[in-house]
Amino acid sequence: MALDMVEFGAAGGEAARMSEPTLSDHELIAAAKAGDEDAFAEIVSRYKNPITNFLYRFLNDYEEAVDLAQETFVRVYFALDRYHTDFAFSTYIYRIATNLAISEIRRRKRRSLLSLTGLFQSSDEETVEFQPPDKRSLQDVNLEEDERSKVVAKAIETLPPKYRLPIVLRDVEGKSYEEVAAILELGLGTTKSRINRGRGLLKEKLRDHI
Amino acid sequence: MREKIPNKENDESITNLLGGLRRVEAPENFEFGVKARIANGEPKEAVSPFGFLKIAVPMAALAGLAAFLYMSGFMFGGIPSVQVAEQPTKPAVIAAQDTLRAETRPEEPKEPGAVSNERNTQIASARTGASNNKSRSAVDSVKQPNGGGSIDQTLNPLRPIRRVVPVQRVLESAGISAEFQGERCVANSVSGPAERLGVKGGDIILTVNDVPIKSSTTFEDGVELKSVRVNRAGRNLKLSF
Numbered sequence: 001m002a003l004d005m006v007e008f009g010a011a012g013g014e015a016a017r018m019s020e021p022t023l024s025d026h027e028l029i030a031a032a033k034a035g036d037e038d039a040f041a042e043i044v045s046r047y048k049n050p051i052t053n054f055l056y057r058f059l060n061d062y063e064e065a066v067d068l069a070q071e072t073f074v075r076v077y078f079a080l081d082r083y084h085t086d087f088a089f090s091t092y093i094y095r096i097a098t099n100l101a102i103s104e105i106r107r108r109k110r111r112s113l114l115s116l117t118g119l120f121q122s123s124d125e126e127t128v129e130f131q132p133p134d135k136r137s138l139q140d141v142n143l144e145e146d147e148r149s150k151v152v153a154k155a156i157e158t159l160p161p162k163y164r165l166p167i168v169l170r171d172v173e174g175k176s177y178e179e180v181a182a183i184l185e186l187g188l189g190t191t192k193s194r195i196n197r198g199r200g201l202l203k204e205k206l207r208d209h210i
Numbered sequence: 211m212r213e214k215i216p217n218k219e220n221d222e223s224i225t226n227l228l229g230g231l232r233r234v235e236a237p238e239n240f241e242f243g244v245k246a247r248i249a250n251g252e253p254k255e256a257v258s259p260f261g262f263l264k265i266a267v268p269m270a271a272l273a274g275l276a277a278f279l280y281m282s283g284f285m286f287g288g289i290p291s292v293q294v295a296e297q298p299t300k301p302a303v304i305a306a307q308d309t310l311r312a313e314t315r316p317e318e319p320k321e322p323g324a325v326s327n328e329r330n331t332q333i334a335s336a337r338t339g340a341s342n343n344k345s346r347s348a349v350d351s352v353k354q355p356n357g358g359g360s361i362d363q364t365l366n367p368l369r370p371i372r373r374v375v376p377v378q379r380v381l382e383s384a385g386i387s388a389e390f391q392g393e394r395c396v397a398n399s400v401s402g403p404a405e406r407l408g409v410k411g412g413d414i415i416l417t418v419n420d421v422p423i424k425s426s427t428t429f430e431d432g433v434e435l436k437s438v439r440v441n442r443a444g445r446n447l448k449l450s451f
Contacts, residue, residue: 044244048236056234069236070243071253077244078252149231156228171228199224210223 025089033080040080044073047090050173051097057172058101058164060157068104072097087182094175094183098165105161148209155205163198170195373431377423381415384435388415390425397440404435407449413440 023031023042031039051072056065075096076083083092156164169180181191203210247253377395381388385402386409388395395415397404415423417439437450 041241044241048240049233052236052240053233057231062234065234066237066240066243070240070247073244074247074253077248152227152231167228171225172231174229196221199221202224202228206224206227210227 026085029080029083029085029089032077033083040077043076043089047093048073051093054094054168054173055097055101057153057156057168059104060153064104068097068100071100075100088179091179091182094169094173094179095185098183101165102161151209152206155202158205159198159201163194163201166191166195167198167202171199374428375431377415377418377427377429379431380418380429380433380435384438386415386438393424395423395425403451404438407438407451408447409438409440409449410442413442415439416441416446 023039025043025046028039028043028046032043048069052065052069055068055072056062059065059068072093076093083089156168159167165184166180166186169175169183170177175183177188177191177195180186180195181188184191186194378388381395381397381404384407385400385404386397387399388397390396397409397411397413397415399411400409400413415438417423417437418427418429419433419436420439421427421429435451437448439446439448441447
């Protein structure tokens with residue numbers, strides 16, 4: 001799709017939408033499928049912060065989180081025609097973000113292995129993408145986090161991904177057990193079990209802070 | 211709304227701790243980044259430099275397993291031709307051995323052409339049935355009259371080869387020169403240990419080491435004659451060392 005066709009978030013569209021009643025996710029998706037770029041812009045606006053926060057708490061890396069959050073919306077955009085309204089859009093978009101986050105964790109492992117050997121260099125690292133400057137610096141974001149939050153974030157990061165994902169979705173994002181199970185494509189029992197196990201592990205790590 | 215897990219009073223503290231983390235927001239240029247990426251086209255999955263391992267590792271494992279099974283077949287008795295060498299009752303084996311012995315026996319001259327033709331026939335019949343174990347054994351026997359298998363020995367030099375010899379060879383080692391008249395084994399001349407044992411010319415050899423004798427009977431190479439049962443003038447006699 002050409003760049004000029006993706007002019008979502010335009011002032012005119014927003015102004016027009018302000019007067020309209022709030023549309024549901026499925027209505028916005030249907031409109032986006034029909035070519036309404038403003039509808040997709042509304043989707044991005046609605047989910048960019050939750051998805052970024054989820055990925056940030058999972059990866060403990062703001063840059064990566066923003067990168068993967070943007071990638072999540074790109075995937076959603078190119079999969080609009082394949083999206084079915086059988087389940088909630090929030091479940092769908094969190095599932096995409098989760099899969100990307102898991103891929104990122106694997107890529108990190110691979111990267112650390114390769115950096116040890118020094119034999120290969122990922123082509124991803126060579127790609128420099130143009131980004132306009134962000135008014136909020138990453139340092140500001142980091143500095144705003146108090147020491148306790150940093151310890152908690154570090155403790156979350158050390159959890160195995162199978163426990164970290166449901167913990168972040170449930171206790172950070174506030175998803176219900178059913179939603180977490182649907183996002184992770186797990187049974188409800190397994191989901192609860194992993195959350196409890198993750199909490200137990202976190203409790204051991206954060207004993208001094210509870 | 212958040213649910214509480216029953217009987218997990220400490221979960222609440224963790225939940226509160228995590229829920230109290232400050233929420234980060236997307237940067238102001240977030241939409242621009244999404245728009246730019248969409249303009250670049252549909253993302254493609256990155257190809258892992260080790261992606262080929264997903265196929266190569268199982269293939270290597272299968273190849274290793276197949277090689278192990280193949281080699282263990284060689285090492286632990288999986289070669290059919292060696293088993294044939296241990297089954298000395300095959301007519302082709304004996305025929306070939308008889309042919310070769312006839313060539314080397316001076317007291318029983320045969321026409322050279324006939325011997326050569328017979329030997330050629332054996333080899334030819336063996337070659338026409340390459341998958342036939344009997345024929346293969348015949349070829350090996352012709353090449354090595356003692357029953358060895360040159361092909362087997364080449365393929366598996368570590369495996370000991372058990373050679374077989376016809377019964378006449380065993381009798382000769384004890385001093386009995388015998389020949390078959392049909393299926394009857396008749397002693398022609400006797401000397402040495404057999405003579406001391408009491409075997410006489412004209413005796414019909416019935417058993418050797420309690421094994422009934424026929425023209426196809428063979429023994430493992432190096433076996434000693436311990437007893438012999440003969441028919442002399444209608445009487446059966448058992449003579450033992």
